Amino acid sequence: MSEPGIAIDPLPKVWDPDSRVGDMLRGLRGLVVGIANENSIAFGCAAKLRAFGAELAVTYLNEKSERFVRPLAEQIDAALILPLDVQVPGQTEAVFDRIRQEWGRLDFVIHSIAFAPRADLHGRVVDCSAEGFAQAMNVSCYSFIEMARLAEPLMTQGGTLITMSYYGADKVVGRYNLMGPVKAALEASVRYVANELAPAGIRAFAVSPGPLKTRAASGIAAFDELVADAVERTPSHRLVDIAEVGRVVAFLVGGASSGMTGDTIFVDAGLHNIG
Structure with missing residues (x-):
């Protein structure tokens, strides 16, 4: 089912203020980490969350990326x-302290x-x-756990923690290399975080998109070949885009x-089902 005013094929611009799709997330406040540019998965998530009415805090890595x-x-x-920058001591705590000062609570975190x-x-x-x-x-992994720990006292009415994974966490994907075991650890962390924080009404998920032409993905060797293989193997012979990932995150x-x-939620046009 499509959202009012938004076509599914072709997909619209990720953010179009004239096509707000409703207010099902009105009143929710969340943090989105990982926007680098307009092609970032994190931006697709942020744009759709905002379109559904959520109020957002977003981060940038450094002065160059700002x-x-x-x-x-x-x-x-x-x-x-x-x-x-999660590698700089104290910066993650400073972000959550600022949210506590400005909002007093938090409803979701998108870790990308x-x-x-x-x-x-x-x-x-x-x-x-x-x-x-x-x-x-x-x-890629511990920073999610750290954000979960810092978010817990702010999620006084429960909340949602979401991180981004990839099929290479579950199966061997050529050229994904080191990120395979790292993402596998991330997905396992999601399961443990979900179990430990469930009494507080906090849920946790890994979302696993198919290959997307993001800046982060460009670091993978022969990434264009990986993309071409995905297009060939998916039932609909296409890639998903960041707007589709954003809709699932909003859900x-x-x-x-x-x-x-x-759970790990696949948003990959069925690629993970193909042997």
Whole structure:
């Protein structure tokens, strides 16, 4: 079923203020981490969450990225625009402290960041360095756990924690290399976080999109070949886009998904079902 005023094929611009689709998320406030540019999965999520009425805080990595992120944040009327590099001690805590000061509570967190050093990402898993593996785990996985811990006291009415994974967490995908075990750890972390925070009414999910031409994905060796393979193998012979991922995230944040938690949700045009 399509949202009023939004065509499914072709998809509209990710953010179109003239095609607000309703207010099912009105009154909810959330943090979106990981916007780098207009092609980011995080921006697709932020735009759809805002279109459904949510109020947002968004982050940018550093001063260099701010010039790309701030115009997008302003385009979707983000209430807070904050710096966040999870590798800098104290920055994650500072973001949640600011949210506590401004809002006093939090309803959802969208975690859409990942990193591995190029040398470790492009080599065999068995050849990766201890330092590269630790850095990839810290940025891509531990930061989600840390955000869950910091969000818990702010989610006084319950809440939703969502991170981004990929099919390579479950199956061996050529050239995905080190990120496969890292994303597998992330999906396992989601299950444990969902179990531990369920008594507080906090749910957790991993969303697993198909290959998307984002800046982060460009670091994967021969990524164009991976994309071409996905287009060939999906039943509809196409890629998903960030707007489609954003719609699923909006569903998970909303009350319609109240009976779900701990799951990995695939948004990949059926790619994961193809052997």
